[in-house]
Amino acid sequence: SIKIETENFTCKFDCKACVMDIFEIATKNYELQNVQYYCVGFAGGPMLPMGDLLWKYGSRMDLEVRPVNRTINIHCMQTDENVPITVGLDQRLSSIIPQICRICNIGVPDTGNYVFTANDPLEPGVQVSVPSEERLLELEIDLDDIIRFRIKDSDALRNSKKLRTSADTTNIWDAKEVEGVTINSSQFDNDERVNIASANINIIVQYCTAINYDPDFANSFLLYSRQVTEDNYLLERLKQRFAGPSVVLSERLRDQQIIRNSVVSAVDKWVRFHHYDLEPEIKNQVMAFVEQQIEPHDFQKSSELKNILNNGENINIMELYDDDTISRLIKKSKKSKWKGIFECDPKEVAEHFTLIEFHLYKQFRPTELLKESWNPGEESNGEGILTSIIERYNVIGLWVCENIIQANKVRTRAKKFEFMVKIIEHLYNIRNYNTLMLFMGALNNAAILRLKVTKSLVSKRLIDLLQGIEEEMSSENSFKRYRDLLNEALSNDIPCLPYLAVHLSDLTKTEEANDDFISNEEYDLINVAKLKMIYKSVDLLTRIQKTPFVDLFQKHVVDSSNPQNTFNIHSYLSNISTTMTDEEIYQTSLQIEPRGSVLKDLN
Numbered sequence: 001s002i003k004i005e006t007e008n009f010t011c012k013f014d015c016k017a018c019v020m021d022i023f024e025i026a027t028k029n030y031e032l033q034n035v036q037y038y039c040v041g042f043a044g045g046p047m048l049p050m051g052d053l054l055w056k057y058g059s060r061m062d063l064e065v066r067p068v069n070r071t072i073n074i075h076c077m078q079t080d081e082n083v084p085i086t087v088g089l090d091q092r093l094s095s096i097i098p099q100i101c102r103i104c105n106i107g108v109p110d111t112g113n114y115v116f117t118a119n120d121p122l123e124p125g126v127q128v129s130v131p132s133e134e135r136l137l138e139l140e141i142d143l144d145d146i147i148r149f150r151i152k153d154s155d156a157l158r159n160s161k162k163l164r165t166s167a168d169t170t171n172i173w174d175a176k177e178v179e180g181v182t183i184n185s186s187q188f189d190n191d192e193r194v195n196i197a198s199a200n201i202n203i204i205v206q207y208c209t210a211i212n213y214d215p216d217f218a219n220s221f222l223l224y225s226r227q228v229t230e231d232n233y234l235l236e237r238l239k240q241r242f243a244g245p246s247v248v249l250s251e252r253l254r255d256q257q258i259i260r261n262s263v264v265s266a267v268d269k270w271v272r273f274h275h276y277d278l279e280p281e282i283k284n285q286v287m288a289f290v291e292q293q294i295e296p297h298d299f300q301k302s303s304e305l306k307n308i309l310n311n312g313e314n315i316n317i318m319e320l321y322d323d324d325t326i327s328r329l330i331k332k333s334k335k336s337k338w339k340g341i342f343e344c345d346p347k348e349v350a351e352h353f354t355l356i357e358f359h360l361y362k363q364f365r366p367t368e369l370l371k372e373s374w375n376p377g378e379e380s381n382g383e384g385i386l387t388s389i390i391e392r393y394n395v396i397g398l399w400v401c402e403n404i405i406q407a408n409k410v411r412t413r414a415k416k417f418e419f420m421v422k423i424i425e426h427l428y429n430i431r432n433y434n435t436l437m438l439f440m441g442a443l444n445n446a447a448i449l450r451l452k453v454t455k456s457l458v459s460k461r462l463i464d465l466l467q468g469i470e471e472e473m474s475s476e477n478s479f480k481r482y483r484d485l486l487n488e489a490l491s492n493d494i495p496c497l498p499y500l501a502v503h504l505s506d507l508t509k510t511e512e513a514n515d516d517f518i519s520n521e522e523y524d525l526i527n528v529a530k531l532k533m534i535y536k537s538v539d540l541l542t543r544i545q546k547t548p549f550v551d552l553f554q555k556h557v558v559d560s561s562n563p564q565n566t567f568n569i570h571s572y573l574s575n576i577s578t579t580m581t582d583e584e585i586y587q588t589s590l591q592i593e594p595r596g597s598v599l600k601d602l603n
Contacts, residue, residue, distance in 0.1 A: 002064065016053070017054045018053050022054070022063060023039075023040050027065065041064060041066060042063060042064075043064045067137050068089060070143070072147060074096070074149050081104060082146065087136065089136045091135065091136060092136070093130065109152075113152050114151050115512040116149055116150075118141040118145055119141070119145050127513040127514060130147060171240055172206060173240065173245040198526060199528060200525055200526070201229050201234065201526070205234070208222065209241045210262060211262065216535065216539075218266055218269065220532045223366055223531075224531045227371065228516050232282060235286060235289070241259065242260055242264075243293075271286065271305055271309065276312060276365070286309060346423045350423045350435075352569045353423070354497065355549060357389075362548070370534065370538075371511060374390055395577065398578040400439055400442035401447055402580050404420065404454075405580075405588045405592065410592075414458050417451075418462055420439055421443070421465065421466050424469060430495075431485070431495065431496035433473070440469070447585045447586040447589035448589070450589060490540070496544060498540075503537055506537045510534055514530040516530065
């Protein structure tokens with residue numbers, strides 16, 4: 001009897017068989033990954049040497065294939081000491097926290113108030129968060145590397161650091177010494193690019209508004225600014241930078257005009273990022289700054305800023321693919337009977353899915369991607385367009401499973417499975433990677449994955465197609481192939497929809513692995529390196545918002561040959577709902593195709 005994970009096997013061997021034979025049969029039968037991390041041993045007993053003959057241990061044995069034990073190195077950042085700990089590779093990092101804290105003589109943190117980080121296997125020198133609830137053998141890191149353990153700052157401590165960064169009243173034009181190195185405005189206002197990993201607000205604003213400023217650097221800070229400083233403090237720094245030093249030499253007047261242009265650009269970007277939730281008092285101060293100082297300098301930009309502050313930003317990407325737009329089409333069309341979504345062309349369904357999902361996707365704000373605000377229970381209350389998008393994504397996955405499972409006849413189920421695979425094919429071709437992955441995730445749901453008889457009736461072309469797309473979208477090397485496909489689309493201005501879960505995971509890892517501040521008893525510097533990493537992910541997602549699926553919109557809305565059909569499909573896919581839970585879907589799967597079924601047993 002051999003146990004592996006949750007499965008049990010019974011095997012018979014002759015006297016020449018060895019432990020390795022059991023290991024190979026068990027791991028292949030179970031399709032076990034990372035077999036180098038496993039061993040064979042007596043159930044609850046010692047590990048057995050792979051070369052030993054089985055007769056040595058008797059004629060009947062209860063064995064198990066289980067993860068081996070090994071030593072990992074944990075660096076406790078609170079006490080700055082390395083802690084070697086021997087663990088089983090089936091353990092989770094969260095299970096060894098009490099042991100770490102006991103060795104380092106620190107209190108055990110509350111659940112979730114800690115983070116493990118390690119070197120990114122793809123980008124040396126970059127720290128990423130390590131999931132504490134995954135088994136060690138499932139982690140995508142080198143277990144020979146040091147894993148860092150840090151207890152998170154409390155909200156109160158983070159807020160106090162934020163206030164301390166806003167306490168310096170030094171005029172921005174005065175030189176400021178940071179860690180013994182003086183970085184002043186004249187350095188920024190030459191043609192040099194200064195690489196800053198951490199700095200105070202004065203230094204950052206100088207660099208954001210320099211003659212030769214780096215737009216990505218400026219955008220990184222301006223997007224994240226409300227997490228690390230107060231609005232009124234930043235606005236005062238921008239005003240000082242615009243006003244110029246108390247004494248300006250005649251030969252520097254031209255430079256000051258260029259710096260003012262940079263300040264106007266910074267104010268414009270800051271307002272566009274945050275205008276919708278600025279406090280009324282701050283908004284009034286910004287409006288006064290625009291009217292009294294920016295308007296005489298740049299009338300056109302001041303008009304744009306005043307319009308945004310008064311009316312919000314109008315995003316004119318393309319005509320909205322919404323109920324009102326589609327309803328207008330219906331007035332000029334003849335009514336036709338709706339036969340249901342499964343009577344439609346899978347390509348047309350994929351294209352309508354894409355138009356609907358892009359219509360939602362383009363509406364979220366960049367700031368919704370900060371501080372895991374899409375997660376209820378995190379620092380935000382989980383409200384916003386992005387949260388609604390994620391909720392809809394969860395429903396789509398269940399909808400795919402439910403529609404397959406509710407077909408009682410096996411051949412009907414196979415047809416519906418094929419229909420879903422054809423939708424996946426077209427989603428891949430039009431680069432809607434997000435909805436594609438929702439469909440693929442549904443087809444890999446345990447309730448669908450186990451339907452072996454159903455899938456035996458699916459055409460080989462579609463099975464091979466599905467396998468090929470799965471390989472393209474594999475999570476191997478942190479979804480490298482998918483990221484290459486996405487970057488190729490972006491570099492050629494091709495419309496696409498990103499697999500959002502990958503990028504939200506990137507943002508979560510960056511947030512958790514890096515503090516907002518680099519602090520000691522004397523100062524709190526803003527972690528500029530973190531801001532750059534956050535902005536890189538946010539910028540990628542927001543750039544996609546600006547490249548709509550114009551051809552699909554033209555085809556199905558502007559030039560639609562059957563507006564009634566467009567309306568029917570839009571209405572159905574926009575209001576997808578499910579009636580079954582995951583558990584109910586799985587139980588139904590067991591009923592329609594019991595374990596061990598063959599085709600002749602089923603309808």
